[in-house]
Amino acid sequence: MNVVIVGAGPAGLAAAEHALRAGARVTVLDQAETPGGQYHRMLPEVYAARRPDRIQHGRAEFDRRRRVLAHPRCRWWPGSTVWAFDRAEKRVHVLRGPSDGSGRRRLTLVPDALILATGAHDRTLPFPGWELPGVYTAGAAQALAKGERVAIGGRVLVAGAGPFLLPVAESLLGVGAEVVAVLEANPASTVRKGWSSRPWRLAAHAGKAGELVRYAATLARHRVPYLMGRAVIEARGADRVREVVTAKLRADWSVVPGTERTYEVDAVCVGHGFSPQPELAVAAGCVLDDGFVRVDTVQQTTVDGVFAAGEITGIGGAITAAAEGAVAGRAAAGGTPDAALLRARDRARTFAERLAVAHPIGPAWRSWLREDTIVCRCEETTYGELTRATEDESCPGPHALKLGTRAGLGPCQGRICGPTVAELCGGAERHHRPIVQPIRLGELAARIEGEPE
Amino acid sequence: MSGWLLPRDRDPVGRTDRPIRITVDGEPVTGIEGQSVAGMLLAAGRTSWRTTRSGAPRGVFCGIGACFDCLLTVNDVPDVRACRRPAADGDEVRTQSREETA
Ligand SMILES: Cc1cc2nc3c(=O)[nH]c(=O)nc-3n(C[C@H](O)[C@H](O)[C@H](O)COP(=O)(O)OP(=O)(O)OC[C@H]3O[C@@H](n4cnc5c(N)ncnc54)[C@H](O)[C@@H]3O)c2cc1C
Ligand code: FES
Numbered sequence: 001m002n003v004v005i006v007g008a009g010p011a012g013l014a015a016a017e018h019a020l021r022a023g024a025r026v027t028v029l030d031q032a033e034t035p036g037g038q039y040h041r042m043l044p045e046v047y048a049a050r051r052p053d054r055i056q057h058g059r060a061e062f063d064r065r066r067r068v069l070a071h072p073r074c075r076w077w078p079g080s081t082v083w084a085f086d087r088a089e090k091r092v093h094v095l096r097g098p099s100d101g102s103g104r105r106r107l108t109l110v111p112d113a114l115i116l117a118t119g120a121h122d123r124t125l126p127f128p129g130w131e132l133p134g135v136y137t138a139g140a141a142q143a144l145a146k147g148e149r150v151a152i153g154g155r156v157l158v159a160g161a162g163p164f165l166l167p168v169a170e171s172l173l174g175v176g177a178e179v180v181a182v183l184e185a186n187p188a189s190t191v192r193k194g195w196s197s198r199p200w201r202l203a204a205h206a207g208k209a210g211e212l213v214r215y216a217a218t219l220a221r222h223r224v225p226y227l228m229g230r231a232v233i234e235a236r237g238a239d240r241v242r243e244v245v246t247a248k249l250r251a252d253w254s255v256v257p258g259t260e261r262t263y264e265v266d267a268v269c270v271g272h273g274f275s276p277q278p279e280l281a282v283a284a285g286c287v288l289d290d291g292f293v294r295v296d297t298v299q300q301t302t303v304d305g306v307f308a309a310g311e312i313t314g315i316g317g318a319i320t321a322a323a324e325g326a327v328a329g330r331a332a333a334g335g336t337p338d339a340a341l342l343r344a345r346d347r348a349r350t351f352a353e354r355l356a357v358a359h360p361i362g363p364a365w366r367s368w369l370r371e372d373t374i375v376c377r378c379e380e381t382t383y384g385e386l387t388r389a390t391e392d393e394s395c396p397g398p399h400a401l402k403l404g405t406r407a408g409l410g411p412c413q414g415r416i417c418g419p420t421v422a423e424l425c426g427g428a429e430r431h432h433r434p435i436v437q438p439i440r441l442g443e444l445a446a447r448i449e450g451e452p453e
Numbered sequence: 454m455s456g457w458l459l460p461r462d463r464d465p466v467g468r469t470d471r472p473i474r475i476t477v478d479g480e481p482v483t484g485i486e487g488q489s490v491a492g493m494l495l496a497a498g499r500t501s502w503r504t505t506r507s508g509a510p511r512g513v514f515c516g517i518g519a520c521f522d523c524l525l526t527v528n529d530v531p532d533v534r535a536c537r538r539p540a541a542d543g544d545e546v547r548t549q550s551r552e553e554t555a
Contacts, residue, residue, distance in 0.1 A: 043466065044486070044487025045487070046469075046471060046486045047466070047468040047485075047487050048468060049467055049468045050466070050467035051465060052466055054466050055465075098539070099518070099534060099537035100530070100532065100537065100538060101533075121515055121517055122515060122519075131511070133500035133501035133511060133512045135514070136513060136515075136516065137514060137515045140513055140514060140516025140536070142516075143536075144456075144513075148487070148488050149459040149464055150458050150495055151456055151457050151458075151459065152495060153456055174459075176459055239501070240501065266455060267456070277519070378505075378521065378522075380505055380507055380509070410521070411524065411532075412519065412521040412522075415519045415520065416514075416515070416519065438532070
């Protein structure tokens with residue numbers, strides 16, 4: 001069996017390990033230069049860090065996990081972007097070389113089984129001023145601090161929903177930024193309800209609980225307030241963010257009038273959970289539910305021979321991603337995942353369900369929007385334009401809506417605004433992008449090379 | 454104040470810095486090998502380097518290649534995501550505009 005795995009995050013690496021154990025030949029590729037994905041983010045090798053463990057939690061586990069890439073039956077391709085999947089011939093199209101370069105090598109692979117482990121990116125709900133320079137996703141702050149040691153600003157506010165805000169704040173403190181506050185939009189009652197019903201089911205994630213306690217201690221040591229039921233509802237500044245307005249929220253995320261507070265900042269980072277990156281799964285013809293790739297008990301998608309694992313099947317953190325990857329790897333290699341692997345995966349999924357209940361997105365977030373608030377960052381489509389187009393009976397349907405307002409038609413192809421536009425306009429999100437990742441015309445015209453040995 | 458690169462002597466990871474230099478619209482910007490073009494620009498105090506259709510400034514937003522807000526031109530190749538491109542010594546970077554002239 002030849003198994004190709006797209007993505008070398010926790011899901012992809014676990015998949016490789018278990019596919020190898022089941023006897024397959026494995027190719028792992030990732031567009032990044034280093035393995036690890038978003039969770040095990042590595043410093044550039046040229047930094048020659050002597051103590052990388054000081055910022056990379058679970059470093060020992062990662063070192064063990066990445067060793068699979070050196071296995072004799074494993075081929076590791078860093079700097080390799082899968083830009084298309086040919087459904088009829090089951091052909092994986094790859095570009096190797098510097099990101100967005102012009103002279104990358106074009107190659108194709110025809111695997112017996114394909115495992116998609118392409119992960120997710122931050123979801124950020126729009127608010128007035130979120131397009132100003134100096135407003136970042138929480139993940140951007142994390143990627144720059146942890147992956148390069150760059151601080152996005154001197155005085156930073158961290159806001160949004162979910163436990164991910166805590167490691168982000170920790171990383172910012174670690175590169176010398178002042179974190180003025182961390183705001184969780186959900187009130188304490190919502191968070192408590194999600195996490196503490198049937199707490200014994202969390203026993204498997206005792207490690208996670210310890211991690212949270214450590215973050216809390218770090219915030220306390222730096223006197224960073226952690227406030228629940230509060231959110232950023234506006235960013236202000238002419239050329240870049242200078243101040244942010246926060247407000248107290250009710251459980252449905254409607255603003256409690258008169259509770260506004262202004263912070264002077266030079267950066268703000270906001271994350272409201274994550275959006276999956278299912279483009280390749282869509283290209284392969286896999287069915288999605290609510291944006292996530294549908295999988296069966298052994299992580300097979302609705303397409304024979306195509307498996308999916310990690311955040312593209314549901315948001316549940318690195319442990320869940322790895323547990324799913326293990327099952328997918330075994331099954332894709334033609335093996336039968338044993339009961340222990342399946343049990344570990346199911347337990348991890350319970351954690352994911354809890355996460356979703358404890359940190360939901362409240363429907364009344366729309367009340368932050370104004371007529372002129374930008375929703376699609378690329379095409380600068382405003383909330384007003386979108387609502388007018390939705391009410392216009394001469395152009396019904398999501399397609400006409402897109403053409404009429406250009407929402408989702410810019411360079412990012414709706415990756416950022418897609419879920420928001422779908423929610424605001426009551427339509428399903430359209431993930432179909434014929435080209436998964438951008439390719440230059442010159443590269444497209446180049447002769448395709450077959451699979452190299 | 455704006456962004457910065459944590460100085461080596463204050464960084465507990467114990468790194469080795471190899472200085473590099475790029476130009477941005479002809480102006481020199483210094484950084485260290487391994488940084489992304491976006492990281493170098495942020496650390497040099499720039500928060501934006503692209504303008505949208507309406508002329509509004511943009512820089513980094515997602516930091517991992519999903520939003521395409523950070524596009525710029527590297528060595529005459531346009532539309533390179535600054536957050537995904539490792540900077541190389543001597544790179545000539547130019548800012549970009551999608552501004553529509555009415
Ligand atoms: C910016 C960011 C930072 C995060 N930081 C943390 C953190 O510090 N702590 C935490 O608990 N959780 C963090 N998360 C959550 C994290 O995504 C998950 O918990 C975990 O990493 C998911 O694992 P995964 O294997 O599903 O996906 P990922 O780890 O995201 O791995 C997916 C991999 O697929 C590759 N890929 C995607 N598309 C292609 C393609 N077309 N061609 C080639 N390669 C491709 C990507 O480069 C990536 O390496 C972060 C998420 C984001 C978006
Ligand atoms: S910052 Fe989003 S693509 Fe670079």
